[in-house]
Amino acid sequence: MTANIQLGGHPDLGESVGVTYSRSITFIPTYSCVFACGYCAFARPTPLAGLEEAAACFIRGVQAGCHEVLIMSGEGVMAFPSIRQQLTQWGFQDYNDYLSAVCRLALDHGLLPHINIGNQSELDFRRLRPFCASMGMMLETTSVALMRHPAHRHAPGKHPQARLATLAAAGRVRVPFTTGLLVGIGETWADRQAALSAVATLHRQYGHIQEVIIQPFTPHPRTAMAAYPGPDLSTLVKTVRMARDTLPPDVVIQIPPNLTPSAEARRQLLLAGARDFGGISPEPDHINPDEPWLSPEHYAAELAEWGFVLHLRLPVYPRFQTPQWLSPTVYPYVCAKSATVTNGGNGLQEQASGVVPRSQPG
Numbered sequence: 001m002t003a004n005i006q007l008g009g010h011p012d013l014g015e016s017v018g019v020t021y022s023r024s025i026t027f028i029p030t031y032s033c034v035f036a037c038g039y040c041a042f043a044r045p046t047p048l049a050g051l052e053e054a055a056a057c058f059i060r061g062v063q064a065g066c067h068e069v070l071i072m073s074g075e076g077v078m079a080f081p082s083i084r085q086q087l088t089q090w091g092f093q094d095y096n097d098y099l100s101a102v103c104r105l106a107l108d109h110g111l112l113p114h115i116n117i118g119n120q121s122e123l124d125f126r127r128l129r130p131f132c133a134s135m136g137m138m139l140e141t142t143s144v145a146l147m148r149h150p151a152h153r154h155a156p157g158k159h160p161q162a163r164l165a166t167l168a169a170a171g172r173v174r175v176p177f178t179t180g181l182l183v184g185i186g187e188t189w190a191d192r193q194a195a196l197s198a199v200a201t202l203h204r205q206y207g208h209i210q211e212v213i214i215q216p217f218t219p220h221p222r223t224a225m226a227a228y229p230g231p232d233l234s235t236l237v238k239t240v241r242m243a244r245d246t247l248p249p250d251v252v253i254q255i256p257p258n259l260t261p262s263a264e265a266r267r268q269l270l271l272a273g274a275r276d277f278g279g280i281s282p283e284p285d286h287i288n289p290d291e292p293w294l295s296p297e298h299y300a301a302e303l304a305e306w307g308f309v310l311h312l313r314l315p316v317y318p319r320f321q322t323p324q325w326l327s328p329t330v331y332p333y334v335c336a337k338s339a340t341v342t343n344g345g346n347g348l349q350e351q352a353s354g355v356v357p358r359s360q361p362g
């Protein structure tokens, strides 16, 4: 299986292997977070953004040709008294209620919401599911030892038990889900293997994992881990290969192209089995603001040289575009989008399907 994947495409034979991405804008309700991960440059106390701010972001996204809005925030938002006060003033029951309103607004504007706000309970998922297309949360690692190290010393929510409980809750509620590993935060090879095996087990039980991100830790100044080096390319390549060998074949491996700065590095990660570039945004990455994305056209051109073809996808992968996986509210929006993405208009080859090489039937 690995050998087959490593071949990539054969441009001379007219065969190209598909690599997908989503055109996506990010909306940050708040940067406030009760945790302090040692690598994080995102968390800082900020008030909750108003719905007008959300609407302005969605309009920018639609104008830039996005289909998805990634809604991302810190964790434990309800612990901040000033945010609770804002919620009450605006007539929201709690943060989840506010997020539902943000999602409905996104749908009205023509964007499919993908929510990544960290740990959630089964009840949280049940309440949010009606209004979003997909959700996600990085498992990051299953290492308990890192709970005593700079990475997670001040982040009890990153305990593997909490993370795995969230992934299982999402499975029970049937939410199309994205998760991933954060590579280079002090974990061992055994930790990487254990985390991937845990995701594989959860997927075999619930079938809800769309994709697994292999995300390189990127050091940021003024964080506890500023002096730690990021992982080298050979570590990333080996982790992608391990992911491909461990995860069921219907789980796609995502690499963020902006955190993999050289074209040669991206090529090696694709040859190791990665098949998705994640959300490519017209605006800066809120987690790694110094790592700009290149245009989809740029990535498409470099992929073509290596025998791959870049396809636009939605935040919901094709096999999850069913009433089983989507609420009655969101399903029609996804179907409508799916038709426009298939018929395409951004100049690149587009298809609704994420994993099937274009040359294959079906």
Ligand SMILES: O=c1nc2n(C[C@H](O)[C@H](O)[C@H](O)CO)c3cc(O)ccc3cc-2c(=O)[nH]1
Pocket (backbone or CB within 6 Å): 022, 024, 068, 070, 114, 115, 116, 135, 136, 137, 138, 178, 179, 180, 211, 213, 254, 277, 278, 279, 280, 285, 286, 287, 314, 315, 316
């Ligand atoms: O721009 C980013 N997008 C991130 N995404 C979004 C991703 O690029 C796309 O939104 C998904 O592939 C859905 O299309 C995440 C989504 C998740 O569900 C979980 C974690 C991440 C992490 C990042 C990230 O660090 N930066």
Ligand SMILES: C[C@H]1O[C@@H](n2cnc3c(N)ncnc32)[C@H](O)[C@@H]1O
Pocket (backbone or CB within 6 Å): 039, 040, 041, 137, 138, 140, 182, 215, 216, 217, 218, 219, 220, 287, 288
């Ligand atoms: C959105 C996701 O980004 C990851 N994340 C947070 N900080 C960093 C960093 N410095 N480098 C890479 N990934 C990071 C976390 O795992 C989070 O879940």
Ligand code: MET
Pocket (backbone or CB within 6 Å): 033, 042, 072, 073, 074, 075, 116, 117, 118, 119, 137, 138
């Ligand atoms: C902004 S980081 C992404 C969401 C959440 N705080 C987490 O760490 O999982």
Ligand code: SF4
Pocket (backbone or CB within 6 Å): 033, 034, 035, 036, 037, 040, 041, 042, 043, 073, 074, 075, 118, 155
């Ligand atoms: S990575 Fe997420 S949980 Fe950790 S400090 Fe940053 S915002 Fe909070």
